[in-house]
Amino acid sequence: MRFSCSSLILVIAFVFFLSGCDRPTPTGIEFDKIDTSQDPIQKPCTPDEPIIKEFKSCRFTMIPLAEYKISGVVVSTETYSSDWDGQISPVDLAIVWGKLTEPENGKYITYSQGSRWYHYKWKEGSPVDNSYVISHSSNNHIIPANENICRAVKTIRRKDRVVLKGFLVNLRGTAKGRTVSWNTSLSRTDTGNGSCELFYVSYVRIETKVYE
Numbered sequence: 001m002r003f004s005c006s007s008l009i010l011v012i013a014f015v016f017f018l019s020g021c022d023r024p025t026p027t028g029i030e031f032d033k034i035d036t037s038q039d040p041i042q043k044p045c046t047p048d049e050p051i052i053k054e055f056k057s058c059r060f061t062m063i064p065l066a067e068y069k070i071s072g073v074v075v076s077t078e079t080y081s082s083d084w085d086g087q088i089s090p091v092d093l094a095i096v097w098g099k100l101t102e103p104e105n106g107k108y109i110t111y112s113q114g115s116r117w118y119h120y121k122w123k124e125g126s127p128v129d130n131s132y133v134i135s136h137s138s139n140n141h142i143i144p145a146n147e148n149i150c151r152a153v154k155t156i157r158r159k160d161r162v163v164l165k166g167f168l169v170n171l172r173g174t175a176k177g178r179t180v181s182w183n184t185s186l187s188r189t190d191t192g193n194g195s196c197e198l199f200y201v202s203y204v205r206i207e208t209k210v211y212e
Contacts, residue, residue: 024152024211028210029210030205031208034161034163035071036071036072036096039098040069041070043068044067047063051063051169053143057177058176059174063170065167065186067167071162072095072096072101073097073100073161074159074161075096075137076111077093077156078091079092084175084180085180091142093142093156094113094138095138097136099132108125110122113139116196118137120133138197141196141198143199144201145202149202161207162207164204165202166200166203169200170184183198184197185197
């Protein structure tokens with residue numbers, strides 16, 4: 001089969017168009033350096049009404065428990081698409097802050113994720129201990145507020161500096177006729193099952209680009 005130059009150009013343009021459909025649209029630019037030295041900011045909130053999201057054969061009600069903002073460096077990402085939890089939360093982000101963002105400390109620690117869990121290992125001679133890693137890192141189950149936020153969080157890669165804002169939520173719902181639930185942690189020092197943040201995100205900053 002032969003293609004003319006014009007046909008080839010049209011094919012290339014179509015491919016770029018399709019790839020562009022999956023890209024997020026920036027809603028702003030911020031040039032100040034992201035400060036990753038501080039702990040996440042968490043404030044109690046009393047929402048007027050719950051947040052409701054519906055998908056095919058799924059309906060979820062989320063109760064915001066706290067306003068939440070985290071500024072840090074992403075050390076691992078994992079995407080999910082199967083089952084009900086993959087519909088409501090398609091991305092997990094492991095984020096660190098404080099001394100863990102410093103290259104001389106980061107080289108002693110490796111991070112990984114899988115099956116909604118977050119793991120880390122540190123080498124002998126690490127200047128930070130286990131308790132510091134626990135209190136300065138978190139695994140965030142991201143619930144995007146809209147499609148643009150969803151596309152944005154899917155572009156985040158390891159070593160990106162990010163700012164995320166929204167709410168920590170508890171979730172109740174139905175998925176294919178069964179009742180489901182998912183609760184957030186409200187602490188940065190807990191470990192094990194239930195220690196991850198269930199994070200409804202309405203604002204994303206990746207380096208200098210902002211998405212809402």
